[in-house]
Amino acid sequence: xxxxxxxxxxxxxxxxxxxxxxxxxxxxxxxxxxxxxxxxxxxxxxxxxxxxxxxxxxxxxxxxxxxxxxxxxxxxxxxxxxxxxxxxxxxxxxxxxxxxxxxxxxxxxxxxxxxxxxxxx
Ligand code: SF4
Ligand code: SF4
Numbered sequence: 424x425x426x427x428x429x430x431x432x433x434x435x436x437x438x439x440x441x442x443x444x445x446x447x448x449x450x451x452x453x454x455x456x457x458x459x460x461x462x463x464x465x466x467x468x469x470x471x472x473x474x475x476x477x478x479x480x481x482x483x484x485x486x487x488x489x490x491x492x493x494x495x496x497x498x499x500x501x502x503x504x505x506x507x508x509x510x511x512x513x514x515x516x517x518x519x520x521x522x523x524x525x526x527x528x529x530x531x532x533x534x535x536x537x538x539x540x541x542x543x544x
């Protein structure tokens with residue numbers, strides 16, 4: 424009886440849908456309001472620095488960036504420090520800085536977490 428119960432229990436588990444996914448081939452559907460890596464539209468950034476000032480974790484530095492209209496200060500984001508709170512997105516007056524659903528930013532070197540404005544695509 425105990426053996427039959429054991430076989431039954433194992434069979435039940437084998438037939439169950441797996442609770443894990445074959446990442447990265449398959450990925451979870453993310454919530455609509457998921458907050459991932461930043462995206463910056465350099466054309467509409469007005470270099471006001473509001474995103475850097477509001478950031479609670481000093482994640483954003485305004486750095487010199489070459490544009491069609493000369494050098495401008497634009498946000499550089501250190502993903503290693505980011506809390507993904509989205510305050511920078513909320514405060515941006517031109518909505519040029521948004522948090523995307525992209526969450527893949529693995530690196531071997533912590534310096535690779537620092538994304539220059541040109542890299543925030
Ligand atoms: S999401 Fe929050 S912690 Fe990350 S850069 Fe924006 S304000 Fe800073
Ligand atoms: S708040 Fe928006 S417009 Fe202002 S510097 Fe940051 S990204 Fe640019």
